[in-house]
Amino acid sequence: MSNQYQVYLISDSTGETLDRIFLALKAQFKNFKYQTHHFSFTRTENQVLKIIEKCKKNKNSIILYTVVDNKLSRFLSANANKEKISCFGVLGDLILSFSKLLNQEASYLPSGQHILNDEYYNRIEAIQFTINHDDGNSIKDIEKSDIILLGVSRTSKTPTSIYLANKGYKVSNIPLVNENSIPDILKKGNKKSCIIGLTAEPNRLVEIRKNRLNSLKENKNINYVNIEKIQKEVDTSKKTFQKYKWPTIDVSRKSVEETAASVIKIFEINKNNA
Numbered sequence: 001m002s003n004q005y006q007v008y009l010i011s012d013s014t015g016e017t018l019d020r021i022f023l024a025l026k027a028q029f030k031n032f033k034y035q036t037h038h039f040s041f042t043r044t045e046n047q048v049l050k051i052i053e054k055c056k057k058n059k060n061s062i063i064l065y066t067v068v069d070n071k072l073s074r075f076l077s078a079n080a081n082k083e084k085i086s087c088f089g090v091l092g093d094l095i096l097s098f099s100k101l102l103n104q105e106a107s108y109l110p111s112g113q114h115i116l117n118d119e120y121y122n123r124i125e126a127i128q129f130t131i132n133h134d135d136g137n138s139i140k141d142i143e144k145s146d147i148i149l150l151g152v153s154r155t156s157k158t159p160t161s162i163y164l165a166n167k168g169y170k171v172s173n174i175p176l177v178n179e180n181s182i183p184d185i186l187k188k189g190n191k192k193s194c195i196i197g198l199t200a201e202p203n204r205l206v207e208i209r210k211n212r213l214n215s216l217k218e219n220k221n222i223n224y225v226n227i228e229k230i231q232k233e234v235d236t237s238k239k240t241f242q243k244y245k246w247p248t249i250d251v252s253r254k255s256v257e258e259t260a261a262s263v264i265k266i267f268e269i270n271k272n273n274a
Contacts, residue, residue: 005034006061007034007035008036010051011041011066017091019038052085062086062087062088066089126146126168133173144192147171147195148171148190148193149198153205160256161173163257167260195244199241199249201250209224209225249262
């Protein structure tokens with residue numbers, strides 16, 4: 001009998017929420033061998049029955065689902081149990097608990113998180129702003145930023161900025177070559193924006209930069225991956241951050257999500273102290 005599990009991810013919307021939940025879940029189990037099967041926009045009993053038939057053909061089938069319609073959710077669960085297929089709804093109990101806590105009925109609308117409200121349009125505006133202010137561009141209105149990230153090359157400035165933008169933050173990022181590369185408005189003390197320095201261990205930067213050059217099939221830029229040059233860059237950036245009293249995050253062993261979480265924490269502290 002195979003030890004590989006067949007994981008069926010069933011959603012009544014895009015499946016993005018379920019993908020993230022499964023990503024967090026599987027990280028807890030080192031020896032979890034699996035193959036995923038995605039079924040988005042599942043909104044009819046007929047669709048459910050077709051998926052159940054696919055599950056029956058495989059051993060070690062597991063169903064995870066986010067289906068907010070109670071009737072369809074119960075139909076899916078009942079048919080899975082009938083075929084002795086492990087089946088787990090990841091939103092049902094949570095929605096019911098929140099409904100009781102808030103003392104109001106849930107809407108049970110599929111794709112409810114994608115409703116075009118003010119929050120949605122603010123997020124789109126933040127993404128556009130962040131793209132326009134990537135890599136030191138559009139400095140003239142940088143004071144409109146919620147967050148400004150500075151750091152030497154390959155310290156995750158752009159991916160962190162884009163991740164934060166998707167959460168509704170307007171972010172500018174500036175490559176730190178030397179102190180002269182910092183806009184004067186930041187040196188004077190821009191209190192409207194939260195300014196944060198990103199740094200990393202030199203050895204880690206060497207590794208990342210080499211991979212970058214390899215992907216570009218570029219091998220002439222020796223200084224870019226020279227450990228002594230990078231050490232000097234990092235030391236200079238740290239001194240600059242200390243001089244202007246900007247909080248610093250070491251991204252060496254952090255994922256983009258972890259770096260973004262640290263940025264948000266600093267942003268919230270600054271906002272509360274303003």
